[in-house]
Amino acid sequence: MIAGNVQRVRVDLGDERSYDVAIGAGAIDELTAIDARTVVVLYDVAVEPLAQTIIAEFGSRVAFQRGLVGGEDVKTWGLAGDIFDWLADAHIDRDTVLIAVGGGTVTDLGGFVAATYLRGLRWCAVPTTLLAAVDAAVGGKTAINLGAGKNLVGVFHHPSFVAIDPAAFATLDPRDVAAGVGEALKTALVADPELFVYLERNMGRALAADPEVLAITVARCVAAKARVVAGDERERDDTGAGGRAILNFGHTVGHALEKTCGYGALRHGEAVVLGMRAALALSRERGLAPALADRIETLVNAIPTPHPEAAHDAVIAATASDKKRKAGKVRFILIRDIAQPYIVDDVNEASVRRALTALA
Numbered sequence: 368m369i370a371g372n373v374q375r376v377r378v379d380l381g382d383e384r385s386y387d388v389a390i391g392a393g394a395i396d397e398l399t400a401i402d403a404r405t406v407v408v409l410y411d412v413a414v415e416p417l418a419q420t421i422i423a424e425f426g427s428r429v430a431f432q433r434g435l436v437g438g439e440d441v442k443t444w445g446l447a448g449d450i451f452d453w454l455a456d457a458h459i460d461r462d463t464v465l466i467a468v469g470g471g472t473v474t475d476l477g478g479f480v481a482a483t484y485l486r487g488l489r490w491c492a493v494p495t496t497l498l499a500a501v502d503a504a505v506g507g508k509t510a511i512n513l514g515a516g517k518n519l520v521g522v523f524h525h526p527s528f529v530a531i532d533p534a535a536f537a538t539l540d541p542r543d544v545a546a547g548v549g550e551a552l553k554t555a556l557v558a559d560p561e562l563f564v565y566l567e568r569n570m571g572r573a574l575a576a577d578p579e580v581l582a583i584t585v586a587r588c589v590a591a592k593a594r595v596v597a598g599d600e601r602e603r604d605d606t607g608a609g610g611r612a613i614l615n616f617g618h619t620v621g622h623a624l625e626k627t628c629g630y631g632a633l634r635h636g637e638a639v640v641l642g643m644r645a646a647l648a649l650s651r652e653r654g655l656a657p658a659l660a661d662r663i664e665t666l667v668n669a670i671p672t673p674h675p676e677a678a679h680d681a682v683i684a685a686t687a688s689d690k691k692r693k694a695g696k697v698r699f700i701l702i703r704d705i706a707q708p709y710i711v712d713d714v715n716e717a718s719v720r721r722a723l724t725a726l727a
């Protein structure tokens with residue numbers, strides 16, 4: 368998987384939509400090899416220099432470019448609609464590839480626009496936050512938000528290529544680094560025991576945004592996510608083994624906290640860290656060995672998060688409206704060991720209340 372300083376992970380979907388994720392200093396250079404007459408570049412102004420490097424490399428093939436202020440506010444109908452108009456004004460045709468450069472909000476928006484404009488343009492992701500690199504930009508989920516909730520309007524539309532240069536993470540706010548490390552630890556806990564041990568040894572360096580540690584972490588997360596997505600592309604696994612839903616470990620309470628505290632108060636990854644504490648408390652209640660639970664909790668607790676003052680009643684009410692619930696039941700992903708997740712839908716309220724006290 369290592370060629371020069373670029374690691375390559377294949378997301379194998381079993382057909383011509385399969386694609387590569389390149390991770391390393393030279394990954395961005397590979398973008399220009401994409402077979403497209405013209406490209407459209409949507410980028411986060413927080414990474415303007417990187418975006419301008421990409422735009423310069425494509426030269427006259429750039430048919431349209433636009434800088435956006437990254438954050439949840441870009442994932443709106445309004446902005447998506449404006450972009451459709453701009454693409455129409457620029458006479459963008461189906462032989463165009465859209466390139467989204469930025470965090471998960473910009474790659475979610477860019478993927479959504481690519482999925483829907485002209486019934487689907489090809490697109491590439493250049494994730495520049497750790498969270499987007501380990502999670503958002505790989506797997507084909509694209510979405511925008513509604514007032515009623517996050518990610519309520521979306522399409523599965525895989526990118527054709529993903530390029531990740533870990534040097535981009537150097538300018539991240541420490542909270543965004545911690546949020547990304549949180550999602551990476553989640554991936555380790557449900558799918559990669561070796562990554563768990565690696566993070567146990569290197570948590571300090573990961574939180575300090577050490578590029579070598581983050582490159583290895585990203586490559587392992589992408590490989591794990593690629594395996595899970597290949598097995599259950601559209602999150603329809605109903606066998607009880609979990610399929611893609613296992614990636615929602617920590618997300619039942621995490622999403623509820625995001626909603627209760629107000630979007631923006633907590634980074635998504637921070638909410639997931641708190642949600643993992645609750646999921647670990649529930650896993651313990653159902654038999655996760657205490658010594659292992661302690662060991663995992665030590666690592667989860669090493670990731671700094673704010674301490675939100677969320678009323679337990681409100682959090683419990685919010686779990687009930689989580690869009691991942693099935694047949695009216697709230698689902699939790701729990702673990703019986705590292706990389707041995709399972710799904711339950713019979714957690715009673717008293718248990719959830721006990722788990723929420725684990726957040727204090």
Ligand SMILES: NC(=O)c1ccc[n+]([C@@H]2O[C@H](COP(=O)([O-])OP(=O)(O)OC[C@H]3O[C@@H](n4cnc5c(N)ncnc54)[C@H](O)[C@@H]3O)[C@@H](O)[C@H]2O)c1
Pocket residue numbers: 411413414436437438439442469470471472473475495496497498499502503504505506507508509510517518535536537538539540543546634635
């Ligand atoms: N599609 C999926 O499967 C999936 C999975 C997980 C999360 N998501 C989505 O991802 C979003 C969260 O992603 P995020 O945490 O990357 O948020 P984000 O895009 O808001 O980025 C966080 C902040 O970092 C800034 N930024 C981006 N790159 C930077 C860099 N290199 N240096 C300095 N600042 C930089 C952004 O401007 C923003 O202020 C959420 O909307 C979530 O729903 C999607």
Ligand SMILES: [Zn+2]
Pocket residue numbers: 502550618635639
């Ligand atoms: Zn997440």
